[in-house]
Amino acid sequence: MDSINPATGEVIETYDDHTADDVDSILDESAAVTSDWAETPITDRQQLLERAADVLRDNEDEYAELITHEMGKPISESRAEVEKCAWVCEYYAERAGEFLADRVIGSEPNARTFVSYEPLGAVLAVMPWNFPFWQVFRFAAPHLTAGNVGLLKHASNVPGCALAIEDVFREAGYPEGVFSTLLVDSEKMEDVIRDDRLDALTLTGSEGAGRTVAEQAGNELKKHVLELGGSDPFVVCEDADLDAAAETGVAARTINSGQSCIAAKRFIVVDAVYEDFLDQFVQEMEALEVGDPTDSDTEVGPQAREDLVEDLHEQVEASVDAGADLACGGGPMDREGWYYPPTVLAEPPMDSPAATEEVFGPVAAVFRAEDEADAIEMANDTHYGLGASIWTADLERGEGLAREIDAGCVFVNELVKSDPRVPFGGVKASGYGRELGKEGIHEFVNRKTVWVQSPGDEDDAVPTE
Missing domain, CATH: 3.40.605.10 (Aldehyde Dehydrogenase; Chain A, domain 1)
Structure with missing residues (x-):
């Protein structure tokens, strides 16, 4: 080996x-x-x-x-x-x-x-x-x-x-x-x-x-x-704290350079705040420090294997070809090592790889939902069910929506994580x-x-x- x-x-x-x-x-x-x-x-x-x-x-x-x-x-x-x-x-x-x-x-x-x-x-x-x-x-x-x-x-x-x-x-x-x-x-x-x-x-x-x-x-x-695997939804309601949601969303998507089963992969944002969230989210993604993983300032390192970069880029290209808007990133970086930049795909079609497959890398898909009910329907429209994150100022609403999500764990106003104190699966x-x-x-x-x-x-x- x-x-x-x-x-x-x-x-x-x-x-x-x-x-x-x-x-x-x-x-x-x-x-x-x-x-x-x-x-x-x-x-x-x-x-x-x-x-x-x-x-x-x-x-x-x-x-x-x-x-x-x-x-x-x-x-x-x-x-x-x-x-x-x-x-x-x-x-x-x-x-x-x-x-x-x-x-x-x-x-x-x-x-x-x-x-x-x-x-x-x-x-x-x-x-x-x-x-x-x-x-x-x-x-x-x-x-x-x-x-x-x-x-x-x-x-x-x-x-x-x-x-x-x-x-x-x-x-x-x-x-x-x-x-x-x-x-x-x-x-x-x-x-x-x-x-x-x-x-x-x-x-x-x-x-x-x-x-x-x-x-x-x-x-x-x-x-x-x-x-x-997982294709975790990150649902942003109209009353969410967008600054907190965008900042935490970037961390949830790019932890471990995006290579996590419980990373937020499908960002589902209600129409009323979609444009504002997307703007903030893209700015946060573009500001990430990509570089040598041994440098303490690095926030996104290389992908673990060369074939993983190739597979990831194929998913991005196929999603863009299907109609997704490439908001940032989008191709392997021209440098030594297996690097892929933080990438955002806006409104990819529901039959594109960004919507139907697990995307394992620093690539986020941001979907527009008509309203809260549509957002939950989109969140559950996957054959995966590992984790989910919901963002709302109304904690009672958040708990209610958490019960509607088909997943093993749901976090309200927090990214999905494994914790020794609570069951995970x-x-x-x-x-x-x-x-x-x-x-x-x-x-x-x-x-x-x-x-x-x-x-x-x-x-x-x-x-x-």
Whole structure:
């Protein structure tokens, strides 16, 4: 696997893939430690997770530079990503015991009935390159602490990050085999998914990858969670604070240089404020600093791979050809590296790529809606359903509109974000299952019902099937 710097196109380092024998040994090691790790007191597992947070913070600069060099994220965002990983570790170090405590249920006077949360075993995480540390830690922090062991198949363009994350857990004191990295191509994942030593899996990635993994996991009857793509609407009502909406909208579209599943991608603005919002939004997009991602002043860095720039430009060209107005940007930048400028497409047709596809890069599509009702209809006119953002001065209206949006999460007067404290995930083609929060840690546990009847009470029992 080649690690290539997107800002220069140069190979940073080449890593040897794991062979079939290597994979077999890693699965054996995971299987061997599964029972002991599940029986480790949760307080011990929480303490180890707290140490992982310390390791992340102690090495923040090193990890941030690695992220930036491997996938091109601006260095300020890379540092923020490492800090967020430490936060999710601290969150579950504090709350996992509470979330996994037996839940007592009333049944009969002479019986104790409760739900016990017990680990499933070995869980595979197939993770993407765009948030190479955060995506992994939001999986690992809850599910290792729940008593599962973790296996990571990371994106092939961030092998250095994958191995660094494995080292974080090793340095924190986790037993060998509790968290392991598989440096293999995606084509070899089917054999791993079929392996009896694997009990469950989760994937964050494209809709196509999700469908493939869901079919394979379903055929093996293995529990799985999917967090897939999105085409998030950003709805601006006529009473919105346009300054705040435009400023936050630009951040929501261009975070991670536009390469985020939950980035705002379709800006749907009611007619009464459309022109004013568009003017402010374009000005904000054009003012962004595009440049070397290692420079702390850079706000938009390169795209992670050359093919991603090509795909992005094809979508822009097709949308313009279909009738969209190119308000700014619109073509690969003439410089070293894989750069695409902040771009705004005004009023693209509803059958253009900007309206129907996930556009993964710093390209915003701004649509005109007749009124609020039309805006909500347009927001829901997508087969995706990951997140949405609504902007209005009327908080009661905002909450009401949030309930009308078909998405896994809706934010009012705020950009869509993942937060350790609240569940995260999508509906429709954006996947199923939840990460983070209390709901997230329960995805990969056996929610076992236990009924303990007092001796001698058999005659009082109610007959059941």
